[in-house]
Amino acid sequence: MGWVRGEAARARHRERDAIFASAAGHPRHLLDSVRRGLIVVILIAITPIASASMLQGVLQLRRATEEAQHRLLQGAIAGAGSQQNVIASAENVLQALKNVQDVRNGGDECVATLYGATLSLPFASNIALLSADGIVLCSALSPVGTDVSQRPWWLAASKAKAFVLSGRIVSPITRGEVIAGTLPLFGTSGAFEGALSVAIDAGWLDNLLKREAPLTDGVAAVLTAGGAQLVSNAPAISARLFASQNLANYVGQLGETRDDAGRSWSFAVARLDRHELLVAFAQPTDQLFQWTAFHVAVSFILPIFMLAFTIVAIWLATDRMVLQWLLYLRRVTAVYAQGHYGFRPSRMDLAPSEFRVLGNAIEDMASAIRERDGKLREGLAEKTALVREIHHRIKNSLQVVVSLLSLYGSGVRGEEDRRRFDHLRMRVNTLAVVHRILYEANEGSEVRSRELLRELAALLEVAVDRNVLIVVDAEDLALPTDLAVPLALLLTEVVLILADGEAGSPTHMAIRGMEETGMLVLRIDISATLSEELGETRAPLAHGFARQLGGTITTTVTPSGSQVEVRFPPRVKRG
Incomplete structure (x- = not known):
């Protein structure tokens, strides 16, 4: 059962593809399709929402960046607050010591004062007084007389105007890393007199x-x-x-x-x-x-997913709710086009209301067409019966005329008059044969070319005076009734002229009817050679019938005899 349903679904898809691949179903432009039009309209409708979501993601990323920067700055400032306090404390101690006269002059109490100050600072490992030449004059721990004049931190500090910090250096006293904080000392004249330096324990910091x-x-x-x-x-x-x-x-x-x-x-x-x-x-x-990255990604991915989901949803929805019923209605109209107006589209009961209304309208239209078709068929049948009755009566009347001509023709004495009288009788008999064929034809509006030519060949083969054998090899073409009579009379005239040749030997004629390059061709091959072609002078009636058909007559000489060819269009053009 599943396989059967799958095959049915694939058949519907193939039918739908065939419809849309045809010239009538092929979209003329982008929006010339229900599915594409809906997709474009929905995409335009949700584009502002998707754009707003993406813009929100960009703003959220910017806001998150600002918040992260603020958070990092707060962390940096909070972490460095205690460091700043330590450095400020070290500077304040040195500012206080520079105002102590014994320390400033390097007196006897200098070492004790600096040692006490060092003990009061938990982060300090040494405090020293340095001369302008970089010589230790007084220190809590380092030996007096130590020369630091060539050390980078002293070279930088001697040029400074205020408290300055060095980088991390190794202390020769504690053998650990310290940061030297140096306060330059200036005299009343502004000359550089030395400096106070404190060693801050870097590990402690x-x-x-x-x-x-x-x-x-x-x-x-x-x-x-x-x-x-x-x-x-x-x-x-x-x-x-x-x-x-x-x-x-x-x-x-x-x-x-x-x-x-x-x-x-x-x-x-x-x-x-x-x-x-x-x-x-x-x-x-x-x-x-x-x-933040997740939220921003969602802000961008969600609109894209929404657009993709919308396209898929519209694609499936139009196929399920619209195209399915359009294809079904097309099959229903195809059934009605074949004349089965009694068919009822029962599946439309499952369709949406709009398609049910359309299905009911099509069904009502089919019922109206069936009623009108029935009336037309009755009228056509009546008309056909009348036309066939007319052909029948014309044929009977012409048969009476032929009988009268045969009766009165026997009394004609002159040979030439008798021949003309027989030709007249044959022409009337030709008309009777045509009307008999029209009467017997299934379709009253056309006759079959093969049947018409064979009937005429049999008639002419018996009617002509000479020993003539006529063979018909024609395609079975449908001829309108307005072509049948002039064609039959034209063929009769041509055969009569060809049968009246000078040669007394039996004559063979081959009549071929065919369609070539949109034209109907009647080709007659005769075994005898004609003394002159069938021109207007020799065959005025034949050319008159050819003009009535809208065609021409040409005569050519062949190795085996002669050939007469009549070409005319399938329909006579009316001026």
């Missing part, structure tokens, strides 16, 4: 940053304006993320970088209020935009 900004929240780092990393909660990762970046260019915008594993990180950069420091905070991009 790293641990402080780890507590303030755990690695699970992201990677945070404090860097100098030149990009040197001072503090980080993950020094190895932050060095890889920020080493090749000019972070000053990312202040106020979202940046992106990759780690050694190729993982994408998004970061934000902010400036600290003092000391020209930058703080950067980074998080994995997939973690930062975990749901």
